[in-house]
Amino acid sequence: MGNVPQKSANIESDSLACVRTANALLKENRVGEAKRQVEQALELTPNNTAIRRLHKQITLLEKNEPRRSAFEHTEAQQYEFDFWESWMKKDFLSGYNYFEKTRAEGKKLAGWCMNDGGFFVKEKDNWERFAEYLNDKVCLEIGSGPEGALSRWWWVKKRIIIEPLVERFKNFQLENCNKTWFADDIKLYARCAEEFIPELSNAIDGAILCINVLDHCVEPMLALQNIAKYARPGCHLFLWTTLWRSFECDEGHRNITINRTAFERNIIDLGFDVLSSFDKHHDTPEMIGYGCRAIKK
Numbered sequence: 001m002g003n004v005p006q007k008s009a010n011i012e013s014d015s016l017a018c019v020r021t022a023n024a025l026l027k028e029n030r031v032g033e034a035k036r037q038v039e040q041a042l043e044l045t046p047n048n049t050a051i052r053r054l055h056k057q058i059t060l061l062e063k064n065e066p067r068r069s070a071f072e073h074t075e076a077q078q079y080e081f082d083f084w085e086s087w088m089k090k091d092f093l094s095g096y097n098y099f100e101k102t103r104a105e106g107k108k109l110a111g112w113c114m115n116d117g118g119f120f121v122k123e124k125d126n127w128e129r130f131a132e133y134l135n136d137k138v139c140l141e142i143g144s145g146p147e148g149a150l151s152r153w154w155w156v157k158k159r160i161i162i163e164p165l166v167e168r169f170k171n172f173q174l175e176n177c178n179k180t181w182f183a184d185d186i187k188l189y190a191r192c193a194e195e196f197i198p199e200l201s202n203a204i205d206g207a208i209l210c211i212n213v214l215d216h217c218v219e220p221m222l223a224l225q226n227i228a229k230y231a232r233p234g235c236h237l238f239l240w241t242t243l244w245r246s247f248e249c250d251e252g253h254r255n256i257t258i259n260r261t262a263f264e265r266n267i268i269d270l271g272f273d274v275l276s277s278f279d280k281h282h283d284t285p286e287m288i289g290y291g292c293r294a295i296k297k
């Protein structure tokens with residue numbers, strides 16, 4: 001599922017203002033000052049469990065202790081499938097039929113999160129050039145969901161998807177609609193991105209897509225390490241993830257880190273040149289996100 005709205009409506013506005021200030025301070029790594037803001041919020045709303053939890057997390061940050069994650073991946077996956085099942089029932093055929101029509105016309109559409117409010121928004125020419133470049137390349141998508149972007153890139157020489165639920169999505173689509181986004185020529189791995197797949201080492205020379213996935217992983221940094229190992233020099237990376245939710249995460253999402261700079265530093269240290277980065281949460285201060293377009297050195 002995409003970005004879930006935060007449960008801020010039940011928090012008094014003064015208290016919410018303190019939490020927002022705290023978040024702004026945390027972005028600058030000013031943990032002590034952020035903690036004082038949260039303490040002020042707690043004075044105003046002492047019984048608010050979300051703020052109490054935030055206070056506890058900041059106390060751990062202050063002590064430099066990694067936060068122990070209570071994230072339960074099996075539950076998260078069931079949550080994910082339940083969400084997508086109802087989505088597929090409603091939206092599968094309209095999206096797929098449109099794709100078949102445009103494919104028959106030879107159109108090379110970028111797909112969700114690439115041109116639709118995504119990486120190639122208002123960059124039609126750039127997308128067309130990039131699509132041509134991918135003709136003879138190998139591309140990988142991590143955590144495609146039931147559809148993803150790569151399933152639409154019919155012209156790419158070789159396509160690979162790593163998605164723990166991919167067989168369930170494919171079976172559901174075939175059983176209910178007699179069609180599937182996961183065409184026979186796409187190599188599917190029904191595995192988690194944290195599991196290293198040796199045959200993919202240094203094998204991806206076109207692009208790797210990882211959109212809205214890392215905050216669903218048990219070990220996001222391990223998933224990123226594997227992505228770096230799969231990427232051959234010159235391979236493009238398109239990444240977007242929410243990093244931090246100040247309020248309660250639901251059973252499908254986890255917090256990764258509050259520190260965007262450190263997160264980006266990891267990507268650079270893994271051998272990528274970050275060409276551009278963004279945060280789609282700039283108008284929702286309760287959340288911090290990180291997206292980038294990068295290229296493997």
Ligand SMILES: C[S@@+](CC[C@H](N)C(=O)[O-])C[C@H]1O[C@@H](n2cnc3c(N)ncnc32)[C@H](O)[C@@H]1O
Pocket residue numbers: 001002077080112113142143144145146148162163164165191192193194210211212213216217218223
């Ligand atoms: C929010 S969906 C995103 C789907 C798609 N990328 C999009 O943006 O619409 C997250 C996807 O990540 C998958 N996922 C969860 N844990 C994963 C893991 N450890 N490795 C790879 N994919 C994972 C889920 O099954 C789910 O399909």
